[in-house]
Amino acid sequence: xxxxKDERTQERREAPVWDRPTRIFHWVLVVLVVVCYLSxxxxxxxxxxxxxxxxxxxxxxxxxxxxxxxxxSRFRAFVRPVREIAAYLPTLTRREPDGRAGHxxxxxxxxxxxLLVLAAQASLGIFAVDVDGLNEGPLxxxxxxxxxxEAAELHAMIVDGLxxxxxxxxxxxxxHLLYKRExxxxxxxxxxxxxAEGQTPPRLVxxxxxxxxxxxxxxxxxxxxxxxxxxx
Numbered sequence: 381x382x383x384x385k386d387e388r389t390q391e392r393r394e395a396p397v398w399d400r401p402t403r404i405f406h407w408v409l410v411v412l413v414v415v416c417y418l419s420x421x422x423x424x425x426x427x428x429x430x431x432x433x434x435x436x437x438x439x440x441x442x443x444x445x446x447x448x449x450x451x452x453s454r455f456r457a458f459v460r461p462v463r464e465i466a467a468y469l470p471t472l473t474r475r476e477p478d479g480r481a482g483h484x485x486x487x488x489x490x491x492x493x494x495l496l497v498l499a500a501q502a503s504l505g506i507f508a509v510d511v512d513g514l515n516e517g518p519l520x521x522x523x524x525x526x527x528x529x530e531a532a533e534l535h536a537m538i539v540d541g542l543x544x545x546x547x548x549x550x551x552x553x554x555x556h557l558l559y560k561r562e563x564x565x566x567x568x569x570x571x572x573x574x575x576a577e578g579q580t581p582p583r584l585v586x587x588x589x590x591x592x593x594x595x596x597x598x599x600x601x602x603x604x605x606x607x608x609x610x611x612x
Contacts, residue, residue: 395581397481398571399450401590405442406568412438413498413546417539425515429505433518433602436502439495441590441597448593452481452582458488465489477562479576490552494545501538506605508532518605522612 412435419428446455465485471478478484483491509516509528520528556562567573575581 393479393577394572394574395481396571396584397452397573397575397582398568399453399584399590400571400587401445401593402449402453403568403571405438405445409435409438409442409498413542420539425510429515429517432502432505433605435498436506437594437598437601439498439502440601441594442495443499444593444597445590448585448589450582450584452483452584455492457582458483458485459492460485460488472560475559475561477556477560477574477576479562479574479579481573481575481579481582487552490545490549494542494549497538497542497545501535501542504531504535504538508535519608522608 412431415431416428416435419425419431445453451457468485506517506519507523507528508531509520509525510532511529513525516528517531520531523531553564556564
């Protein structure tokens with residue numbers, strides 16, 4: 381009887397915490413960052429430039445999703461006040477899962493930092509041009525050569541910051557897996573997690589809303605680039 385009760389309790393505590401669009405965004409973003417990094421390092425700008433535009437579309441969609449998506453994906457769910465971040469820090473020493481229905485306060489800061497850096501990185505790339513002027517972003521013609529070169533240099537410099545953030549993200553995932561016994565990677569794959577007592581499962585919205593957000597983001601980003609190319 382006790383064993384059956386434990387199983388039912390375990391079942392009640394497990395719940396969906398990440399919607400499918402958020403999980404797809406996460407893994408597609410990983411792929412695009414790797415593609416952009418490797419293609420840039422190897423001078424494959426025929427891959428690098430369209431991949432960078434796709435990355436910008438994805439980041440724009442994720443920002444909109446932060447206001448229109450499921451409750452666990454919204455910024456208000458994980459961008460927390462300083463006092464809550466400070467209150468969370470002592471719990472890091474506990475060798476037990478957080479059991480949160482979404483990002484913890486530190487994880488929320490990481491998400492915001494990554495989105496801001498990626499948005500800046502991709503945006504600068506649109507205006508960048510190489511030294512010879514042979515490879516250029518789709519809107520580099522809107523600025524002077526010197527400004528385009530400065531954008532290219534900043535574009536390259538931000539890579540270091542991005543690599544640091546990615547390294548910290550991976551370290552945090554490993555810390556939760558090995559020390560706190562919480563498989564965040566598995567949760568981002570399945571969308572399900574075992575919630576702590578008192579944690580309410582988030583409300584997940586329809587995949588169709590995410591598709592609409594993605595279409596609008598693509599239309600806004602790629603449409604603006606196309607209009608600028610035709611008008612100017």
